[in-house]
């Protein structure tokens with residue numbers, strides 16, 4: 001059972017009582033906390049946690065509590081915009097939609113159906129995604145449906161295809177409440193899924209369980225709570241996992257009977273991990289021998305295990321292979337499909353999994369394989385279109401779409417509720433590509449991406465629309481409409497329906513392709529599409545979702561209350577006509593043919609793979625001697641479109657920075673808070689330095705939230721745009737860079753001694769000496785050039801750790817290196 | 823069909839002749855793909871010269887050739903960027919190789935009408951990935 005006691009978190013700003021508390025779900029991260037929206041005079045004035053919702057029992061984190069400020073932000077867009085003579089100018093809905101229709105038709109004629117690309121989001125509703133799938137695939141016959149989920153959870157999907165034949169995380173949050181051991185692998189839930197982490201820590205404080213293993217390149221807030229922390233070198237996830245698998249095999253910590261009866265491929269895996277001896281693993285990963293040994297022993301002997309992964313795995317080298325290796329670990333120990341067990345590959349956004357489930361991105365709706373003619377026929381029948389209208393083959397990721405834009409093969413790029421000009425890697429390249437295409441941006445605010453838009457459509461946001469979300473553990477939650485959107489604003493769903501009508505999209509009998517008119521009607525259609533498939537939702541109604549506070553798919557006649565964990569019968573989706581994908585070669589990413597998949601002869605058994613380590617593509621070298629990694633803060637969500645509009649969150653973490661280790665800062669003479677230039681072969685940015693001990697020497701960390709074109713603080717000016725060969729998820733976590741403090745030169749004169757220069761620039765003499773690498777006694781002669789920092793700011797950011805009841809304890813030491821460290 | 827396959831085979835020979843270029847980690851992934859392309863093209867060339875072509879086997883080989891390039895193409899482009907950024911090969915060499923990879927893809931695109939005429943539009947969809955066979959206005 002989750003949580004011992006409820007705690008209702010409230011953030012309300014209202015004079016007098018609210019008129020109503022409307023049932024809803026937090027729309028920020030993938031945890032899916034239940035909440036109520038406070039409404040007064042048709043305006044959102046607050047939020048409170050839903051104490052009956054098992055996911056959070058009333059708790060909310062700072063992002064969740066502050067999300068509603070964006071609704072009332074005075075800079076909401078309330079009218080469409082069209083670019084005319086280089087400027088975005090207000091337009092009517094008719095003008096904007098007709099222009100989009102005109103461009104769509106023109107593209108279909110001049111380039112063809114793959115000249116149209118939708119790039120949506122992980123923040124939308126299942127109903128919106130399903131409608132994108134139907135319009136994009138059946139209406140426009142496009143193959144190029146992608147979403148920012150590519151940057152977030154594409155690897156989840158591919159590792160699940162590979163090992164189990166279909167999407168759907170095997171374990172759920174309930175297993176987290178039962179397990180003896182948890183491994184957070186490249187996952188920092190203390191900052192990115194705060195309520196989920198609080199839930200785990202609440203149980204740990206009470207019972208001492210679970211034993212927590214954390215694997216990360218940084219000493220994150222999650223790592224601070226670990227029983228065993230493995231701080232590895234960047235880009236060596238798979239090496240570590242191979243080393244752990246090696247020890248498990250060597251010591252016989254495997255379940256032979258489970259392997260024999262329910263899996264294929266074990267021998268190959270055994271052979272592949274043979275060279276990963278402890279000493280080889282130590283050498284590659286930099287993790288001390290004892291820690292690797294201990295991790296393998298605990299994982300090898302524990303009675304129950306849940307492993308989570310997130311961006312530290314998904315956005316790293318060997319992303320899919322690493323997640324598959326984690327699946328391997330569960331399979332060779334038979335720790336799957338049982339209470340307290342299973343891989344729990346997480347999602348980032350509140351409904352990124354939902355987009356995959358209903359086919360707005362990835363495969364066809366209801367886990368249907370785009371390379372299987374039977375599945376294509378099923379979809380054609382369900383949508384009443386010709387089979388030849390539905391494109392065949394695995395999806396293309398955004399990197400591929402950008403390549404097509406560069407070649408002017410995309411005539412219309414429809415960007416829905418995402419801000420790629422801040423979130424895509426190597427964004428200058430992406431910008432140039434976008435500038436070659438007609439770009440529609442659907443966003444409530446002007447963003448970095450609207451700067452390259454030809455049309456901007458203002459959609460409704462959370463609280464102003466209804467629909468369903470799918471969180472990280474297959475729970476479908478309900479959003480209800482608390483208030484009307486501002487005048488002039490329409491929901492994503494209604495915008496798409498309007499487009500379908502204007503395009504006169506028809507089924508093969510000449511009837512409108514889209515004949516539902518409300519999200520609930522759409523959900524009813526989707527239920528029928530999902531029936532009999534892994535993500536069966538035929539047993540869900542909106543009413544039921546509200547009554548039971550969410551249900552986990554599959555929800556059908558057999559499981560009317562949903563399904564806590566998958567594969568309890570150890571029967572996996574690996575029959576060729578059941579599988580959601582025939583998979584890809586794990587090493588090269590080469591898609592498999594049907595006969596190749598059949599040759600694996602999994603037929604209901606899970607697939608264990610041999611996983612082969614490949615180092616990161618770009619590595620530090622003389623010119624760029626540091627590793628660069630990027631990530632998130634507890635205080636902001638993605639590109640801050642919403643959280644940046646909360647005065648509270650914005651005040652706490654107002655600007656970008658770089659975290660650098662104390663040792664490196666000392667070597668470079670960098671002072672805490674000093675402005676530095678970070679450069680990579682892609683570009684450079686200027687940000688203040690936080691001198692910390694949480695990043696390892698040789699590594700720097702930059703949060704990616706700060707992407708404005710003007711501030712020059714965007715981490716994605718720097719990142720590489722390489723992708724995982726299977727999931728096509730970009731490798732944000734490993735680039736190389738150099739760091740240079742930005743300084744002014746001051747000449748020592750008779751009237752300007754060192755002390756005076758220091759004082760004039762707000763420095764101590766010691767600071768000035770450090771900057772100039774002077775040794776005591778500090779002296780400079782008249783005429784000598786002395787460097788002073790160009791600027792210096794306070795970059796302290798408080799941590800958020802309610803589970804420890806300590807809110808102000810700094811989790812890093814912003815300090816000089818102590819001489820005792822030597 | 824023979825002409826395009828043979829041209830494709832020659833290009834792969836050329837690409838294999840000076841491989842690896844700089845031992846960038848991407849070449850570890852590119853290497854088995856180049857070998858697979860080489861072997862599959864050779865087998866296909868031999869097969870289509872038989873008096874009685876096994877169409878089922880040919881379909882499989884063609885499927886592999888296209889899927890192979892679907893994986894190879896993005897990896898080679900990434901290799902090009904990585905090599906330039908890492909300054910690990912001369913730009914002339916990099917651009918030259920990228921040109922040949924592109925030419926290889928072009929050959930496969932030109933092969934599509936043959937595949938379609940041999941197997942029909944519908945079946946060809948399961949052999950040739952969309953971006954190689956999409957026609958304007960399709």
Ligand code: SF4
Pocket residue numbers: 026027028029030031032033056059060061062063064065192193194195196
């Ligand atoms: S943990 Fe996630 S879902 Fe829950 S309140 Fe925070 S942001 Fe919202």
